[in-house]
Amino acid sequence: MYERIVGIWIDHDQAQIVEVSESRQAPLKTIHSYAEPRHKSTGQQGVPLPGHLGCNMESRDRNRRSEEFRRFYDRVIEAIPAAGDLVIMGPGLAKREFVKRLRQNPALDARVLRVQTASKLSTKQIVAELRGSARKRVARTGRTMGTVCKGG
Numbered sequence: 001m002y003e004r005i006v007g008i009w010i011d012h013d014q015a016q017i018v019e020v021s022e023s024r025q026a027p028l029k030t031i032h033s034y035a036e037p038r039h040k041s042t043g044q045q046g047v048p049l050p051g052h053l054g055c056n057m058e059s060r061d062r063n064r065r066s067e068e069f070r071r072f073y074d075r076v077i078e079a080i081p082a083a084g085d086l087v088i089m090g091p092g093l094a095k096r097e098f099v100k101r102l103r104q105n106p107a108l109d110a111r112v113l114r115v116q117t118a119s120k121l122s123t124k125q126i127v128a129e130l131r132g133s134a135r136k137r138v139a140r141t142g143r144t145m146g147t148v149c150k151g152g
Helices: 053-079 092-102 123-141
Strands: 005-010 014-020 029-032 085-090 112-117
Touching: 005 092, 005 123, 014 053, 014 123, 029 053, 053 092, 085 092, 085 123, 092 112, 112 123
Parallel strands: 005 085, 085 112
Antiparallel strands: 005 014, 014 029
């Protein structure tokens, strides 16, 4: 028996948030990043841009994208339900950046049960991962999800 667990699958394009308990599954929430794609250099291949112009454009593009992703991660954090342990899934960099942002909030950081690498998952696959995490945790501790201390 477990209370509830929240799964967040995230990449740079979108986040999917699913909340499950033993008896029910809340509707899937999808949050899109709307981040612009990376801009490539406008110069011809092999032709360097004059001076430091290319560096400024790359730096400006990198800073713009970082700010867009920061706002995206904040929108995802705002959409996380108030209760339940968190399982964060996704491929590579976006997942790590999101976890770093999440850890700035001690209340949410304390709720992180597991962070795992996962390719694109359907809603059913996310729910299966969450229920599997909950069963493993209860089997290991013999207590419900809501009564288990972090690291317990």
